[in-house]
Amino acid sequence: MNIFVVILVLLVAFLAGMEGILDQFQFHQPIIACTLIGLVTGNPIDGLLLGGTLQLIALGWMNIGAAVAPDAALASVASAILVTLRGAGVSEGIALAIPLAIAGQVLTIFVRTLTVGIAHAADGKAKEGSFRAVEWLHIGALMLQGLRIAIPAGIILAVPAELVTDGLNAIPAWLTGGLAVAGGMIVAVGYAMVINMMATPKLWVFFALGFALSAIGELNLIAMGIIGVVLALLYLQFAPEFNQGGGGNGGNSSGGDPLDDILNDY
Amino acid sequence: MDEKNKVRLTKSDRLKVFWRSQFLQASWNFERMQNVGWAYSMIPALKKLYTTKEDRALALKRHLEFFNTHPYLAAPVLGVTLTLEEEKAAGEDIDNAAIQGVKIGMMGPLAGVGDPIFWGTLRPVLGAFAASLALSESWMGPIIFFLAWNIIRMAFLWYSQELGYVQGGNITQNLAGGLMQKLTQGASVLGMFIMGVLVPRWTSMNFPMVISRVENAEADMIDFAAISEAANEGVLSGDMLRNVVADIQAGMAIQPEEVTTLQNTLDQLLPGVAPLLLTLFCVWLLRKKVSPITIIGGIFVVGVIGYVLGILG
Numbered sequence: 001m002n003i004f005v006v007i008l009v010l011l012v013a014f015l016a017g018m019e020g021i022l023d024q025f026q027f028h029q030p031i032i033a034c035t036l037i038g039l040v041t042g043n044p045i046d047g048l049l050l051g052g053t054l055q056l057i058a059l060g061w062m063n064i065g066a067a068v069a070p071d072a073a074l075a076s077v078a079s080a081i082l083v084t085l086r087g088a089g090v091s092e093g094i095a096l097a098i099p100l101a102i103a104g105q106v107l108t109i110f111v112r113t114l115t116v117g118i119a120h121a122a123d124g125k126a127k128e129g130s131f132r133a134v135e136w137l138h139i140g141a142l143m144l145q146g147l148r149i150a151i152p153a154g155i156i157l158a159v160p161a162e163l164v165t166d167g168l169n170a171i172p173a174w175l176t177g178g179l180a181v182a183g184g185m186i187v188a189v190g191y192a193m194v195i196n197m198m199a200t201p202k203l204w205v206f207f208a209l210g211f212a213l214s215a216i217g218e219l220n221l222i223a224m225g226i227i228g229v230v231l232a233l234l235y236l237q238f239a240p241e242f243n244q245g246g247g248g249n250g251g252n253s254s255g256g257d258p259l260d261d262i263l264n265d266y
Numbered sequence: 267m268d269e270k271n272k273v274r275l276t277k278s279d280r281l282k283v284f285w286r287s288q289f290l291q292a293s294w295n296f297e298r299m300q301n302v303g304w305a306y307s308m309i310p311a312l313k314k315l316y317t318t319k320e321d322r323a324l325a326l327k328r329h330l331e332f333f334n335t336h337p338y339l340a341a342p343v344l345g346v347t348l349t350l351e352e353e354k355a356a357g358e359d360i361d362n363a364a365i366q367g368v369k370i371g372m373m374g375p376l377a378g379v380g381d382p383i384f385w386g387t388l389r390p391v392l393g394a395f396a397a398s399l400a401l402s403e404s405w406m407g408p409i410i411f412f413l414a415w416n417i418i419r420m421a422f423l424w425y426s427q428e429l430g431y432v433q434g435g436n437i438t439q440n441l442a443g444g445l446m447q448k449l450t451q452g453a454s455v456l457g458m459f460i461m462g463v464l465v466p467r468w469t470s471m472n473f474p475m476v477i478s479r480v481e482n483a484e485a486d487m488i489d490f491a492a493i494s495e496a497a498n499e500g501v502l503s504g505d506m507l508r509n510v511v512a513d514i515q516a517g518m519a520i521q522p523e524e525v526t527t528l529q530n531t532l533d534q535l536l537p538g539v540a541p542l543l544l545t546l547f548c549v550w551l552l553r554k555k556v557s558p559i560t561i562i563g564g565i566f567v568v569g570v571i572g573y574v575l576g577i578l579g
Contacts, residue, residue, distance in 0.1 A: 021292060021294055023291060024288045024337065025288075025412075029393065031408050032412055035400070048408070052396075052398070052400030053397070053401065055397040056468065059390040059394060062386070064385065065334070066296070066299065067558065105559065112295055113296055115294065116296055116297040119297055119298055122293075122301075122302045126305070126326035127327070129322035129326065131309050135309065137293065138289070138302050140293075141295075141302070142289065142293065145292070177573045178569050179566070179569065181572060181573045181579065182568070182570065184469065184471060185471055185544060188544045188545045188548050191461055192545050192546075192552055192561075193558060194381070194457065195458065196549050198382050198453075198461075200454070204458070206462065210464075214463040214464075214465075214467050214538065221394070221395065221463070224463045225460070227459070228387075228455070229456060231455055232455040236451065
């Protein structure tokens with residue numbers, strides 16, 4: 001393993017760590033992070049496959065409000081290093097990704113607490129009217145988030161390969177199998193968080209409709225998206241809370257009730 | 267105040283704010299959340315509008331107040347705030363409370379629009395599409411994901427910030443006029459529908475536990491012994507193979523035993539019923555204020571125990 005590979009891996013890890021908090025360019029998403037690690041370590045296909053599989057598990061991991069989701073950045077970077085440089089199989093990488101995601105979550109909660117201090121330091125510098133100081137504090141916090149992933153990545157790289165392999169072999173099959181099973185189910189928590197945020201009694205019918213239609217395999221997600229948008233537009237058009245006055249006053253005019261129009265046309 | 271003295275923010279100032287707004291969450295903290303990032307984004311504008319040290323200190327203090335919304339939906343709020351600051355710097359009577367009021371008033375409802383659209387729908391859909399490409403070893407997976415996401419995101423950040431800037435105070439009136447409620451409701455309808463689709467499709471749960479084994483009668487089974495015998499003797503004909511295929515299509519059994527797993531039974535009952543129940547159970551737990559981390563931990567334990575017992579696979 002030459003020094004360039006180490007530097008590139010750490011750079012990708014740093015980038016993923018920064019994006020884990022920014023959530024803009026998406027370098028922390030498995031499909032990007034694992035692929036990049038695969039590319040810089042010279043095992044692009046392994047990285048790509050791991051990234052694709054982990055992406056499916058991580059679909060529902062999202063930070064909503066002040067709630068912190070499992071961390072895709074550490075899960076992707078650390079398991080990609082184990083798979084591409086340490087001889088772990090893709091399935092082992094996936095099983096390990098979940099505890100890694102939880103560890104990353106704990107780390108980001110730690111950094112997000114440390115940054116309370118940065119906010120207070122910024123208050124102090126603001127009193128002096130110093131833009132420059134506030135900017136540097138902000139960037140400093142971002143560096144902390146980058147190190148949050150780069151340091152664990154460095155530790156994994158520093159541990160001798162035999163030790164990692166022994167460690168991986170020491171994990172009993174029932175645990176890796178069980179973790180893989182849990183991995184497929186954990187998506188449900190993310191979905192539940194989104195549903196919990198959106199759901200009102202009136203909207204559950206749309207969830208039910210989506211569930212029923214999902215059994216039709218011919219309808220791909222683009223088709224489903226179109227149906228969803230149509231439903232949303234129809235809902236806005238017809239829901240009584242958006243039509244106060246409109247329905248009653250405009251009842252006789254054309255355009256008041258599409259059904260009337262159709263009947264009149266006949 | 268004299269209109270001529272009013273400092274206007276140029277497009278390049280607004281582009282700087284747009285670029286910086288991508289780092290909104292860098293110093294996200296549990297106390298005031300996106301506050302430093304918000305100030306960081308506003309700095310190019312504040313620098314231009316305020317020149318004395320006192321004014322700058324006051325402006326920074328004003329923008330280090332609590333703020334938190336969806337990181338992309340902060341863009342229109344930034345746009346509106348830029349207009350307000352422009353007016354304030356020109357001497358209009360806009361106090362701190364008014365600016366903070368606009369920020370707080372917009373951030374809640376906007377987060378309610380952004381979360382279901384970006385996190386709940388767009389990213390899972392794009393991510394799953396890209397993942398399926400990646401699993402077939404196609405490089406287009408990560409490339410499409412990265413390009414599509416970032417083009418949509420950057421266009422959204424810039425144009426919604428400009429919308430906020432041009433509309434200024436009007437936008438808050440529009441929001442009050444029910445536009446925001448419509449957007450939230452529409453996004454939620456779309457989001458709930460897509461969640462209904464995704465839950466059974468993308469949650470993988472399999473119950474390989476065998477509930478029944480039925481021996482297939484000899485007559486219902488394809489006679490593989492005869493075929494292999496014919497093949498070994500060199501008398502296998504195309505007609506024989508064709509008959510086998512026809513028999514399979516007619517529903518004849520291939521295995522000597524008909525094995526029914528719990529999964530087969532569930533699929534006959536209602537495809538995707540197990541993921542549905544799991545998701546609804548999670549929603550119920552969240553409403554009972556159980557933290558997501560605890561739920562994930564619980565699923566871990568259930569997954570491992572279920573796997574060991576052979577119920578889950």
